Amino acid sequence: MPDEIDRISLTLPSSMIGRLDGIVDDWEYASRSEAIRDSLRDFFTAYEWDAGESIPHHGTIVVAHDHHVNGLADDLQTIQHEMTDIITSVQHIHLSHDACMETLIVNGAKREITELANRLRALSGVQQVKVMIVDE
Known part of the structure; x- marks a missing residue:
């Protein structure tokens, strides 16, 4: 303060x-x-x-998904590797036998963060994607 x-x-x-x-x-x-x-x-x-489209933002993207959907883990990892310029950290959590959650820490422009969230939403087996921005 x-x-x-x-x-x-x-x-x-x-x-x-x-x-x-x-x-x-x-x-x-x-x-x-x-x-x-x-x-x-x-x-x-x-x-x-x-x-602002180009203002850098800090935040998280939380992804809930079905662990058993064939190929989903590979698809998630591929997207994450393609967007390492805005993803600074990823945490994977097992919620149950069937459900997992990933938390991606992001730092980038709105258009980049939105693109990432939309790519994740489009994957079969992804049940929910939440974006939380926590700028200074």
Whole structure:
């Protein structure tokens, strides 16, 4: 957090304040201000994701898939090797006898991350793909 903090005023309907206070309590934020700062970080990340094709982004792509689909493991690995310029790490987890999950740590432009996610979604046996961007 920056050393210098500016104070602003925020006007909200009472129903939103009630919800905010409930979240502050449930998630054990130190204050409303800290919860709002946290929310603004997500807001800024969403804006940057929507606004910039070439801005570098950091995040994860989570892939859930059926372990028993013939050739899927090879297809996943081939795509990952083809996109090593944006994939910095991969973790493979066995969820059950039939289901696996892979978490790919990515760093790249929106178009590259989107291309990777779409290529993964298109594979037979992939059940779910989630992209989570967590820029600074």
